[in-house]
Amino acid sequence: MSKKPIVAICYDFDKTLSPDDMQAFTFIPSIGMDKQAFWDESNALAKDNRMDKNLAWMHLMLKKSDANNLPVTREAFKALGKDVKLFKGVPTWFKHVNELGDRLGLEVRHYIISSGLKEIIEGSSIAGNFNRIYASSFFYSVNGVAIWPAQTVNYTNKTQYIFRIAKGFLEEHDERVNDSMPDDELEIPYENFIYIGDSDTDVPCMRVVTSKGGYSIGVYNPETDKRARVYKLFEDGRLNFFAPADYSTAGDLFETVKEILECISTKENLKAKKRELKALSTPYKLYKDVEKILGNKAGGKRIPKREQELLASLKDQVEGNTD
Numbered sequence: 001m002s003k004k005p006i007v008a009i010c011y012d013f014d015k016t017l018s019p020d021d022m023q024a025f026t027f028i029p030s031i032g033m034d035k036q037a038f039w040d041e042s043n044a045l046a047k048d049n050r051m052d053k054n055l056a057w058m059h060l061m062l063k064k065s066d067a068n069n070l071p072v073t074r075e076a077f078k079a080l081g082k083d084v085k086l087f088k089g090v091p092t093w094f095k096h097v098n099e100l101g102d103r104l105g106l107e108v109r110h111y112i113i114s115s116g117l118k119e120i121i122e123g124s125s126i127a128g129n130f131n132r133i134y135a136s137s138f139f140y141s142v143n144g145v146a147i148w149p150a151q152t153v154n155y156t157n158k159t160q161y162i163f164r165i166a167k168g169f170l171e172e173h174d175e176r177v178n179d180s181m182p183d184d185e186l187e188i189p190y191e192n193f194i195y196i197g198d199s200d201t202d203v204p205c206m207r208v209v210t211s212k213g214g215y216s217i218g219v220y221n222p223e224t225d226k227r228a229r230v231y232k233l234f235e236d237g238r239l240n241f242f243a244p245a246d247y248s249t250a251g252d253l254f255e256t257v258k259e260i261l262e263c264i265s266t267k268e269n270l271k272a273k274k275r276e277l278k279a280l281s282t283p284y285k286l287y288k289d290v291e292k293i294l295g296n297k298a299g300g301k302r303i304p305k306r307e308q309e310l311l312a313s314l315k316d317q318v319e320g321n322t323d
């Protein structure tokens with residue numbers, strides 16, 4: 001059997017898989033700050049200096065760590081990941097979705113596209129479920145100390161990762177991501193993408209995915225039940241669906257993804273059927289095209305024997321009665 005069709009599920013992280021910003025669980029308390037005060041200071045730094053918001057919090061993380069004698073190593077940031085809280089059902093979600101995909105003849109791959117810190121996500125209990133984690137990250141000195149941002153991921157630059165995943169050019173430095181690629185050569189067709197996010201930073205990705213035939217799902221915290229954002233995104237046409245961020249198999253989100261996967265599976269089965277039919281009709285087209293060319297060449301006279309033999313061999317390759 002040929003390779004299974006692949007489905008890519010891309011997730012935002014903060015407030016999509018986790019109920020808060022990842023810095024809120026351990027890092028911000030460890031520097032003795034209130035969550036709101038940290039983000040107010042970070043956003044003011046960005047505004048006052050015309051700075052990217054991600055670069056601002058990354059700078060502030062290093063500055064505050066230094067002031068509090070906290071290590072700024074990859075390991076220290078990864079260690080923050082184990083305390084990141086996740087929405088209900090997230091730890092077992094991937095297994096259930098993969099099993100469902102398997103039953104439907106699909107290979108499901110999971111990807112993170114987050115503005116948060118990659119190292120923290122890598123330290124979280126669910127990191128092993130992702131084919132790739134795209135997020136902001138630090139560059140470390142030879143002594144293992146964070147000295148500079150290596151990547152920042154936000155708004156429209158989140159979309160490049162959709163193209164990377166679709167085209168199979170996964171490395172951040174691979175500039176072939178900008179090359180055009182015919183749809184039938186894509187590693188994962190855009191119609192097989194599902195993007196799950198919660199906020200405005202996800203809008204460009206939602207837009208890219210839905211405009212290319214994929215699916216976007218907005219989630220909201222089931223405990224606070226704050227739905228204004230998903231209602232707005234849905235009304236603005238950014239979302240195909242929305243659901244509470246409950247990732248258990250009893251949740252609406254699982255049901256929605258199940259229906260999307262069933263739909264993708266049906267479409268893939270029809271595509272495969274079409275390819276089989278094409279393989280049947282193509283030899284007939286070739287035979288008729290060559291017959292026409294040789295007929296024209298003969299100009300109303302009898303087609304020479306060798307050419308008649310060629311035609312007969314082409315006709316032999318056509319299945320069924322075509323007389």
Ligand SMILES: [Mg+2]
Binds near residue numbers: 012014016198
């Ligand atoms: Mg988010």
